[in-house]
Amino acid sequence: MLFPVALFINSIPFFTLAIIMLYVFALTLKWFPLSGGYDFQMVPQLSFDFIMSVIRHHTLPFLSIVLVTIGGQAIGMREMSIYELNSDYVLYSKLLGIRDGRIARYVFRNAMLPQITGLALSIGTMVGGSLICEIVFSYPGIGTWLFTAIRQLDYPLISGCTLLIAVAVLLANFTIDVIYGFIDPRIKAAQMEEQ
Structure with a gap:
């Protein structure tokens, strides 16, 4: 059941x-706001109401990219x-009589x-797709800022947006390297040998 749903969502x-989610969840069901980064009557501040407003406005653009x-x-x-x-290791494990649940854990890892x-x-693909989603939702994100900077030839803003995107990708890759050490014991052993 999950595979056809994942295949369908991946092909969209x-x-x-973003347009489908905007129509269903914002226009028809009215669960989420139609546009903006937060409620128009609010002033940006560090308060619970403002943070909840930002989360509500951010949910649909985020889900449309992540799904x-x-x-x-x-x-x-x-x-x-x-x-x-x-x-071969799965067949060998089955022949040894190891439980299927334990084998499934190794297969999953x-x-x-x-x-x-x-x-x-x-x-990087998510950042590229975010521009169009931000336009659909009228969300003031980094893609919109970068697009506006390119149209207006604002080179310092282009440099700043590019730097933020590059830092985000580098932090993601660093986090993935750290997570690798927790998931795969072979990598953890190799990291210990280097020290």
Whole structure:
């Protein structure tokens, strides 16, 4: 059941899912606001009401980008799990009489490693897709600022936005490297040998 849903969501472009979510959840059901980064009558401040308003306005743009990415990750995870289930160590473990639950844990951990790498690499794609989603939701995000700076030839703002995006991608890759050490004991052992 999850695979067809993930395949369907992965094949939808960011902006199409954004328009569908805007129509269903903001216009029809009125669960979320239609546009903006926070309620227009509010003044930006560090208060609970303002933070909740920012979260409500951020939810639909965030979900429209992340759901498409997660759909692709789910498809890749399924393919890698099938590949790992046909590996020799799985057959050997079954012959030794190890429980299926324990084997599934090892299969999941080994199948997850390429997906984590793919997730780190897809952050650039998410930033690229965010511009169109920000336009659909009239959300004042970094993509909108970068697009406005390019149109107005504002080179310091272009440099600042590019720097923020580069730092975000570098931090994501650093975080993925740290997570690798927790997931794969072989990498953790290699890190210990280097010290």
